[in-house]
Amino acid sequence: MSEMSLWALPEFNTAYILLLGVIFLAGIARGLSGFGSGMIIAPIAGAIYGPPAALTLLVLIDIVPSLPVTIPAFRIARWREIIPILFGMVVGLPLGIWILVTGDELFLRWLICLTILGCVVILWLRWTWRGPRNLAVSFGIGGVAGVLSGIASIPGPPIIAYWMTSGLPAMVVRANLLSLFFISTFITLANLIYADIFAWEIAIRALIAAPIYFIGISLGSAAFSKGGERLYRAATFMLILLAALLALPVFDSLFSLFGG
Numbered sequence: 304m305s306e307m308s309l310w311a312l313p314e315f316n317t318a319y320i321l322l323l324g325v326i327f328l329a330g331i332a333r334g335l336s337g338f339g340s341g342m343i344i345a346p347i348a349g350a351i352y353g354p355p356a357a358l359t360l361l362v363l364i365d366i367v368p369s370l371p372v373t374i375p376a377f378r379i380a381r382w383r384e385i386i387p388i389l390f391g392m393v394v395g396l397p398l399g400i401w402i403l404v405t406g407d408e409l410f411l412r413w414l415i416c417l418t419i420l421g422c423v424v425i426l427w428l429r430w431t432w433r434g435p436r437n438l439a440v441s442f443g444i445g446g447v448a449g450v451l452s453g454i455a456s457i458p459g460p461p462i463i464a465y466w467m468t469s470g471l472p473a474m475v476v477r478a479n480l481l482s483l484f485f486i487s488t489f490i491t492l493a494n495l496i497y498a499d500i501f502a503w504e505i506a507i508r509a510l511i512a513a514p515i516y517f518i519g520i521s522l523g524s525a526a527f528s529k530g531g532e533r534l535y536r537a538a539t540f541m542l543i544l545l546a547a548l549l550a551l552p553v554f555d556s557l558f559s560l561f562g563g
Contacts (some may be wrong), residue, residue: 309521318351319508325546326364327511330519332542335374336477336528340365340516341484342419342543346550347456348410352505354403354411354455359502361456362492363509365484368517376450378395379478381471388462391445392452392487400498406454408446412552415455419547422460423540430463436469458484 325347332339341361348357403411434440444465448458463485466476495501 322351323512323515326520327515327519327545328542330368330516330521331523331526332519333369333516334520334523336480338525339459339543341455341457341545342422342459344455346416346419346547348413348548349412352502352553353408354415355500356502356505358454358456359495359505360512361511362495364486364516365488366492366512368513368520369481369485370413371517372520373481376478376481379474380482381475381479382482384466384486385442385479385483387441388445388448389483389486391442391447392458393445394442394488395446395449396453396490396494399450399491400494400500401453402450403454404498405499408472408474409552412550416547416551418451418460419430419457419543422464423544423547426503427463441465445488447478454486456491498550514546 326344329340329343332343344361344364345354345357345440348360351357352360405497444461447461451460452458459480462480466479474509492501
């Protein structure tokens with residue numbers, strides 16, 4: 304691919320405009336709760352462009368726009384909870400990248416959507432982890448999250464199920480998630496480049512989407528300060544559920560109507 308075609312402006316077809324709308328909603332969810340953006344964007348972007356390009360898109364749009372809400376979260380986050388999970392993610396991420404490279408695209412899309420739906424069910428039912436909460440368990444949770452991050456940049460499901468059912472205050476959970484996912488973005492980026500599967504052709508799309516994502520994050524962050532835990536749980540769950548359902552491969556004919 305030539306440099307000219309690499310950085311040429313993308314065609315603003317219906318599929319891309321749809322994706323920009325999804326990214327805006329995902330930004331609102333991220334600002335509200337500290338999570339959810341990957342689980343909303345990954346299935347839709349994967350349905351339009353395929354899992355590898357979707358992973359690159361997610362990594363690029365999340366780095367700069369999330370800074371304003373992430374930096375204040377660093378002071379609230381409980382790093383003793385974050386660090387063992389982060390180490391687990393470092394170990395699990397290369398395995399997820401390998402699955403992404405070698406796996407069948409249709410299988411990966413089913414895996415992504417069903418994993419997200421499973422997470423929504425667990426959290427909606429307010430399932431509580433009754434097992435031990437120690438370094439080994441946290442490391443294991445991080446390992447599973449790392450695999451999912453390597454496949455589709457969705458480390459959230461196991462970590463959210465682990466932390467949001469822990470009894471920690473909503474503000475602390477949100478700060479932990481914001482801090483962890485921000486750091487893990489750079490780890491994922493390094494692994495993508497090292498594995499030579501970074502989708503450079505999607506970069507310009509991500510740069511265009513980043514300001515839209517930032518506006519969504521800002522709106523969501525403002526809503527969190529007014530609505531609190533009940534609002535962010537309900538809103539985020541509904542957005543995640545809708546994205547995962549619409550992106551199931553059985554609805555591929557729907558995306559074909561948008562020219563994706």
